[in-house]
Every structure is written in C-alpha cells, then in structure tokens.
Amino acid sequence: MEETKELLRYAFQTDYEVTFPVSAPGSAGMEICFVNLVEFGDKVIICQNGVFGGRMKEIVDRCGGVAVLVSDTWGSAIDPDKVEEQLILHPDAKILAFVQAETSTGVLSDAKTLAEIGQRFGCLTIVDTVTSLGGSKLKVKDWNLDAVYSGSQKCISCIPGLAPVTFSSRAIAKIMQRKKPVQSWFLDLNLILGYWSSESKRTYHHTAPINTLYGLHESLLMLKEEGIENAWTRHAQNYQALKAGIEAMGLHFKVSEAQRLPQLNAIVIPTGVDDLTVRNRLLYEYSLEIGAGLGDLAGKIWRIGLMGYGSNQKNVLFCLEALNSILKDLGANITPDVCIDAATAAYEKQEAVELG
C-alpha cells in the first residue's frame, strides 16, 4: 500500500500526503472529490466543454452546491478568459472544476493556467485527469492543483476499477472543517484515510479490490521504469505518426492542433461515409474498436484511443491500415494506400531526431 501511494505520487508528479486509489472506477473518483469538498451552498465554477463537465454539475447539484457553468464548444479547449470573467462575476466561488483531457472530444485544456486563475480568486481546484494521467504533461504539485482524480484503465494501462486521487493540504483542511458529515459513507475521506493511512494505524473500512490493486502497483512500476516524461513523449510520437497517416489519407482532425490530446484522436467522419458501418467493420473484421462521437458529435467523429500500453507503433499502423482498407472498399473520397508510408516516415523522422 505504501509503495502504491508513492508510485501514484510519481505518476501525479506530487508529494501530497493524501494520494491513493479509490476502490471504484473513475466516476467514483469524480464523486469523491466533490462530495468531500463541496458543502451545502458552496459555489462551484464548472468548465464544460464535453460530457464530463456536465457530470460535474450533476454531482454538485446533488451535494447542495451552487454550480455555475462556463461553457465552451465541444471540441474546443476551455477558454481561460471566460473562466476569469465568471470568477469576477462570482467572487464568492469556492471551487473551480475542470477536465484536463476531455475523452469525449479529444481536447486538452491548459490545466496550469486554469489553476493559476482559480488560485488568484481564492478557489480550490478539482481537476479531472482520467485520460491525461500518464499520457499528457501533468504536474499536480507545481501547478498547485487541489483535488485530482483519474482512472486506472487509460494511460496507466491497468484494468478498470480504481480511481487514483490526490488531495493538497489546502483541500484536506477544507474537508476537516466541514460542518456536516460527507453525504457518502463509502466515499467519506475521513473514514477512507483510516484505511490508507500509514502502516501502523490502518483500520478496516471496506474490502478493497486487492487483485486490481496489485495490477495497479505493477502498472505504476512500469510507468516509473519507463519514466513519466518518456511516457508523455511516447504518446506524443504515436499521435504524430497517426496524424501523418490520417492526413495523408485526406482525413481531418476535429480539434485544432494546439488543443489536441495525443491519446484520444477525434477524426472527422468523411462526407458520405456511415459511422456505424465503419466502426462495425473495424470491430468484426479487425477486432479493433474505436469510439463513437458523443452528444452533438455523435455520427460526426470517430475517437481513436492510443492510451498507455496501447499507444505503440504496431497499433498505429494496424489502425491506419484497417481504416484505409475499409474506406477504400466503401469508395470513400480518400487518398488510398499512402497512410502507412506517411506514418512510417513520421516514425523515422522521430528516430533521426532522437539520434541527433
């Protein structure tokens, strides 16, 4: 347990004492942050540029908090200026919550800048890093993030079922000063910390999913052995190769280049091509599953995940080849049979750069 906590601190790039995996999926990671930090009447500024901002609002409502939504277009990053405007309008806001990496759209927002703005206005920050942890630059301590949650099954390559979380001392101080008990017994940090405290003081709280915890320990060890910066670079490089292949085919990314998430690639479905036909053929002919668009983007984008162990050259080339083959067969308006060469060239260029 101590090793797992220490390895998680490395993954989160922090030294926060309260860092451990919640015994439930990432959704419970979101909930544990809100139910512990939000008290009745607390105003929470929530940035919404995809599915998960909306979920945050639902949880704040159920905590008796007052949610103020700052909405951006799905497929765009959170606009820091809009956030600042709302914080000026709501000086009584206590918490700023946002998603660093929106899985539903493939967008990376600037967590560092958003957290700075929040702090300037005296807000604690709750940050969703479900898809970013291990895949995109994340510096919990340097960026002074306060309550950060993730999932075990994305860029850290463990099986699903655990939600790594980390809390700053500022966040813990607010929780300790709560007037009412946390509404969830299962997710009450005061109780869970008895279980995940230092070795000599541990007390039973619930039966943890120990097999999954051993899996997480190994996944985190693999991340440490690779080196977190190397993991971020690997995700970026495989994205670059996928991008080279996708663009050579004549397809386009939904998200503007500066805001793209390397581990979740939103590709615009070409005109005249049926979303489900392509996804089903990928699944049944290639055993390859890519994500559908969600909400307003349903039927308009495909989401190609290159996360954790899955972010590797073999997968990039296999996915490009499969897409090329199916789109060509369907008579789609693409440039066929060039994507593999383009992706391979991208990898060779990266190697040349690395070799100096």
Next chain:
Amino acid sequence: MEETKELLRYAFQTDYEVTFPVSAPGSAGMEICFVNLVEFGDKVIICQNGVFGGRMKEIVDRCGGVAVLVSDTWGSAIDPDKVEEQLILHPDAKILAFVQAETSTGVLSDAKTLAEIGQRFGCLTIVDTVTSLGGSKLKVKDWNLDAVYSGSQKCISCIPGLAPVTFSSRAIAKIMQRKKPVQSWFLDLNLILGYWSSESKRTYHHTAPINTLYGLHESLLMLKEEGIENAWTRHAQNYQALKAGIEAMGLHFKVSEAQRLPQLNAIVIPTGVDDLTVRNRLLYEYSLEIGAGLGDLAGKIWRIGLMGYGSNQKNVLFCLEALNSILKDLGANITPDVCIDAATAAYEKQEAVELG
C-alpha cells in the same frame, strides 16, 4: 451482462428484474440500497447485532433518514420479538434493515421471519447478505426481500470489488417516486439501470471493472454447476467437521448452535492464551490467516472463515492441525492431538449418511 444478471438471480434465488453487480465493493452495495430507498425524513428500523448494523445507521443518518436502532448482544441473532415491538412503537417506519449473516460475530439471523414481520407492518426490507450469499440458505423471492446486497469475495469465491444487488418491484416503485434525486450520482439506480438494462438500450454510465465482472461470471457459473443447495450443504458439512475438531480439543464456539453461521466460526479464545501470538504464528508459520474479534469481542474470539471455495476438507483439517500444534506448543489447556480424528470421523459420518 445478461448471463451475469441471470446467474446472479439464481444465486439470490429470485426472478427480480433489477439484479446486477455494483461496480464497487460490498460497502457500496449497502450504500446503494440506502441512498436509493431512504428519502429525507424516512424512518428506518435497523437491527444491530454486530459491526454492520452500526454502519447502516451511519448511512441512514447521512441520507437524512431517521434511524431507530434495535440492539441485540454481539454474538446473538436478531430477536424478532424486539423488532416487532419497535414496529408497533413506530408505525410510520418505512424500512426494516438487517444483516442476515454477521461477519463480525458469526451469527445467522432468521431473515425469513424478520422480513415477514417487516411486511406485516408495511415496511420494505433492506437485507445484508454479504457473507450469506452462496453459503447459507437465502430465498430472496420466496421471502419477499426488497433490497438485497452482497459482496463478490465471500461465499461466491470471486475476487473483491463487486457488490451483487437485487431489488423487488416494490423497492423500484419507491425509488421511481422519489421527490429528490439520489444524493450519489455514482450509485443512482436510475442512471445505473441504463447501463445494466436490456441489451438494445444500454447507455454509458461508468467504466465497469470488466475483468472482475468476467471473474464473477465464472464464479457464478461454478456455483450453478455445483447447485446452490449443494453449496449450502457443503458449507454446513465443513462447519460440522470443524466443530467436531474444535470441540474435541476442548474449545468452544461463541455463538449458540442454532444461530451459528457455518462459513464464519467464532471460537472463544481459551483462558491464558494470547490472541495475537496465535494469529501471528498461524500467519507466519502456516500462511493461514484467521480473523480477530471486533468491537467488544476483540481479544475474546477468533473468527475462522470457511467461505466459498475455501470451505473444503483440506482447509478444515489444515486449520485444525495448525491450531492444535500452536496451542499445544504454548501449553494451552486443550486436549491435544485428537482434533483431526474427530473431524475425519465427522466427514465419514456425513459420507455414510449420503450413501444411505
């Protein structure tokens, strides 16, 4: 998913439509029942004869419910007469909650009778079957239980991390009529049912711990192949053999015979023997872990679990031999070197009965 739901209905002995595994440990199973069924101001009669009744009260408090405790001595079954008295005193009670099998004390309460009393007074019943499911007779449909939860890691032999639950149509009707949303987003049945509904209508709610779900499917299949009545009998037979050995040694059970749980055996620690010394020697010399007493029973009992796959002849004999050896070595006041013969004789007697 459909197979898992159907196999769970078999394990629970019910045909309730809403039967599925919650993506979190048994503690979340308890919480999902209470947060969905208890609305602000609802009076809940809670039977407390061990650790888990107390936990129920904590959750009811956090739901804004009014908890009325009916307390029995730790180590005794819930007294149905006391429950009836409280229901007469509190005709406005809406829910009766109790633990069928108290893991903290090794006591089996009469779920059928308690549920009948609850129904007579118009109460829905919430029943903890964490330790009983698969190990002790449980007939959810015949007994008209309303919200029943369990854990994956006890008598159904899966790894920890899932909480099987089943809800009657009466329970679902109460949930559908709630005035306010369930306080937990993660445990809101209205949302989770979208995920576990029939195949054509499934919608994303959270990322389920699929590896553990495959494990549960296999565990439930093994239970079905054995036959649930055979599993109950097996648990009873291994308890009988353990009992023969324990009593031959001159040790005693904490719980009176009629109320004993075959899968959780509370043994009184003999005078002059140090609890921790024995448990540590079992652990380090035999790789055998037995449970400590909890609460008032700490230092006074040992808890020997014979659950699921673990309830087998090899384990019973190994545990008796190890206990015999350590207690003899410590000079405890026992009859040494007779327990194996006594347990073996018990098994032979059972075989003879089975062979007619």
